[in-house]
Amino acid sequence: MTSITSPRAQFGLILPSTNTVVEAEFNWMRVDGVSWHTGRIYIPDPELDDDASFVAFLESLRTEIGVAVRNVVTAKVDSLVMGMSAETFWGGKDGAAEFARWMGELSDGLDVTTGAMACTMALDVYGAKKIGVITPYQPVGDAQVRDFFEQIGYEVHDVHGLKCDSATSIGDVTPEEIKAAFRAVDAPDVDVIIQAGTNLPAARVAAEMEQELGKPVIAINTATVWAAYRTNGIMDKLDGFGSLFSEH
Structure with a gap:
């Protein structure tokens, strides 16, 4: 739901606990009347130095994603935005669709913007x-x-x-x-x-x-903010982040 400080939209932003870039870049692209509310996915081991550790990293996320979503939806956000992209591409076209469906299920039916989408x-x-x-x-x-x-x-x-x-x-x-x-x-x-x-x-x-x-x-991150805005009826254009945001 909207609020006094965010009359246009409140977005629940799901990202790994290790991430230091998403919130900064998303706030650079924040327009008046919207807000980002972060649910962090706990990452106990950030090592990604080979294929096996990369896969283990993703497999460990599923439980923690559920906790992050559970927590952020209590702010009565209007929709969810994934601030992590690897999981959204995993499994090809069908895997991406299933991940988005699962996120919607976790959030009791909120619309979800993913990196792949x-x-x-x-x-x-x-x-x-x-x-x-x-x-x-x-x-x-x-x-x-x-x-x-x-x-x-x-x-x-x-x-x-x-x-x-x-x-x-x-x-x-x-x-x-x-x-x-x-x-x-x-x-x-x-x-x-x-x-x-x-x-x-x-x-x-x-x-x-x-x-x-x-x-x-x-x-x-630019594509994800842009898609979250456009699918929620926010049509503001921004300079400084490429033609996607300044022209479309």
């Missing part, structure tokens, strides 16, 4: 056919991201994973490292470049790279 909405806006993708993930995570995008109909030119060795170190990747990753997955016939991994500080970097590369470059 947001990227799909953004790509539809641009009519993209061929994409490049960057992530902070290990190869097993990159494969899941590739499978998702291919299953929803996109040709994936390349997925460049930064192989960050812990959930917290993702937030320490520098703008220059992120720019280099974006350049690595570009090609003349790539229509749009997407970034996954919500703890990767890419919202403003992606907007800069859009100017350099001359094509849409979409950070997942």
Whole structure:
């Protein structure tokens, strides 16, 4: 429900306890009359230094996600927003749909905006056919991201994973490292470049790279905020975060 301080919408924001980027970037993109209310998913072990630890990390989330949702819905939020992206891509098209359905079930029927859903909405806006993708993930995570995008109909030119060795170190990747990753997955016939991994500080970097590369470059936090707004009737446009928010 809306409130005195948030007459347009109150969003429940679900993110890992290790994440230091989502709240900052989401608040950069907060418009008047809305608010973010965080439910944190407890992460006991942030190590992600190989495929096995990455999978174990995701498997441990399920119980803790339920606790985070249980807690945040007591604020009577209007809808849920996932501030974690890996889980939303897992299992391809069907896995992404099942995850969104499960989140809605946990929250007693609230609408849910996920990273996978947001990227799909953004790509539809641009009519993209061929994409490049960057992530902070290990190869097993990159494969899941590739499978998702291919299953929803996109040709994936390349997925460049930064192989960050812990959930917290993702937030320490520098703008220059992120720019280099974006350049690595570009090609003349790539229509749009997407970034996954919500703890990767890419919202403003992606907007800069859009100017350099001359094509849409979409950070997942930007796409997620944009999708949450648009699906809740909030049509404000913002400058500084790329063409997705300033033009669509």
